[in-house]
Amino acid sequence: MTATTDSAVYAARRDKLRQRLLESGHQALLVSHAANRFYLSGFELHDPQCNETAGYLCVAANGRDALFTDARYRDAALRLWPAKDLCIYGAGRYASIVDFLKDRGVSHLAFEPSSLSYDTHARLAEHIGLTPMHQAVEPLRLCKDADEIARLRCSAAVNHAVMDRLPEVLVPGRTEAQAAWEIEKLFRELGASELAFSSIVAVDANAALPHAIPGQTVITDGCLVLVDVGGRRDAYCSDQTRTVWVGGNPPDRFRQLLDRVRRAQAAALAGLRPGLSFREAYGLAREVFVRAGVAERFTHSLGHGIGLETHEGPSLNPSSEGTLAPGMVVTVEPGLYYPEWGGARWEHMALITEDGCQTL
Known part of the structure; x- marks a missing residue:
């Protein structure tokens, strides 16, 4: 699902999250919860099913945010997201994500512990340090604009x-x-x-x-x-x-x-x-x-x-x-x-x- 919300609104929401990252000392947050991903980017409100993801959003303290997805969603993502900030991963999903982030100055990730699966966490942890950040996005969503x-x-x-x-x-x-x-x-x-x-x-x-x-x-x-x-x-x-x-x-x-x-x-x-x-x-x-x-x-x-x-x-x-x-x-x-x-x-x-x- 795509949204008609102006891209500036999503950018402003990410800026609010970025401030929370700076205050808590995190380099970046990997957003895996579908509704949070959509709230911050307009990309895919739903995941295909509980054991399959449409992708991940990374909001970085340095402002170099990134969107990660597979080839099925390439065209949909490009309608919302600059190509330079988009990573289309394949079989080597987790290594691709981490390599893309490290090239952008991110060497450690916060993650959403309520939505990132144990398996995905384990696979990512082989390549990058991970720290849980509880309720990172949800407080931003409490009061509606x-x-x-x-x-x-x-x-x-x-x-x-x-x-x-x-x-x-x-x-x-x-x-x-x-x-x-x-x-x-x-x-x-x-x-x-x-x-x-x-x-x-x-x-x-x-x-x-x-x-x-x-x-x-x-x-x-x-x-x-x-x-x-x-x-x-x-x-x-x-x-x-x-x-x-x-x-x-x-x-x-x-x-x-x-x-x-x-x-x-x-x-x-x-x-x-x-x-x-x-x-x-x-x-x-x-x-x-x-x-x-x-x-x-x-x-x-x-x-x-x-x-x-x-x-x-x-x-x-x-x-x-x-x-x-x-x-x-x-x-x-x-x-x-x-x-x-x-x-x-x-x-x-x-x-x-x-x-x-x-x-x-």
């Missing part, structure tokens, strides 16, 4: 449009898997380039599984359905959840369940603001459940950051360190789960503003 926020708004708008059409998707006689397929088609028809993650459509007791996989359970006239879906538009993700009753006259336990979840979400959205700790954000929703005596049924975080990835920093959970800041975009998705009969979650994306938050 104006262009990123605009893209996230567009992505969220597609998701809202999909949710508006749930009544025509969740019809009796259709299986969870069939409904998920209809939802995927809607995302594409409404402007998404792909799903942001595999859709969750869960009927009755299956809705008690926060990451349920759509199967052959049939939607009936008189059932609970949880739908958690997202799409990608202009490279940025959306993520929303709704829980609905199919048919008339939902039972009191469903009404009460959904009311508690939505009150918890409303409390969180009313309280999110700059300076609030991630833990405190989680506590805004949990306190609603504590007062209702159901807090033990709230089994996950309040939400997570969203952008180039569906799940990125920050995490709004009771053990997370840090505070909210303007420009962060987070999901707010409290839920309650009862394995015997079902669960409910209600989710929106929220932009942290100068004095509160705004639902996207």
Whole structure:
């Protein structure tokens, strides 16, 4: 995937990372995490699969940044990157990378320990010294710039449009898997380039599984359905959840369940603001459940950051360190789960503003 973002934006992002390298005493960082690579260069948001890479970006303290990839991506890379700073490696991948870097004054590399495989590390270490640099790029991605926020708004708008059409998707006689397929088609028809993650459509007791996989359970006239879906538009993700009753006259336990979840979400959205700790954000929703005596049924975080990835920093959970800041975009998705009969979650994306938050 390529991006329409101006090359100057990517260069400015690399300059911010370069400053971090200088402050920490590193010569260069080898960027192996796909979303970080894309954020800094516009090159290939996705790797082909978990055991195959589209390439590596090296951001150097001396300003001589380099992009490494194989022949499949040569033309795509040249649309974004100067030929003099591009290394097309072949069978001798690791030696080629190191030789290219040493010619540019880099004799030691920092690397991303959460994304560089053990095998790749071992092979590179035969040729150059390596030092882990934890969370090197991710802090730069926490607060979105104006262009990123605009893209996230567009992505969220597609998701809202999909949710508006749930009544025509969740019809009796259709299986969870069939409904998920209809939802995927809607995302594409409404402007998404792909799903942001595999859709969750869960009927009755299956809705008690926060990451349920759509199967052959049939939607009936008189059932609970949880739908958690997202799409990608202009490279940025959306993520929303709704829980609905199919048919008339939902039972009191469903009404009460959904009311508690939505009150918890409303409390969180009313309280999110700059300076609030991630833990405190989680506590805004949990306190609603504590007062209702159901807090033990709230089994996950309040939400997570969203952008180039569906799940990125920050995490709004009771053990997370840090505070909210303007420009962060987070999901707010409290839920309650009862394995015997079902669960409910209600989710929106929220932009942290100068004095509160705004639902996207």
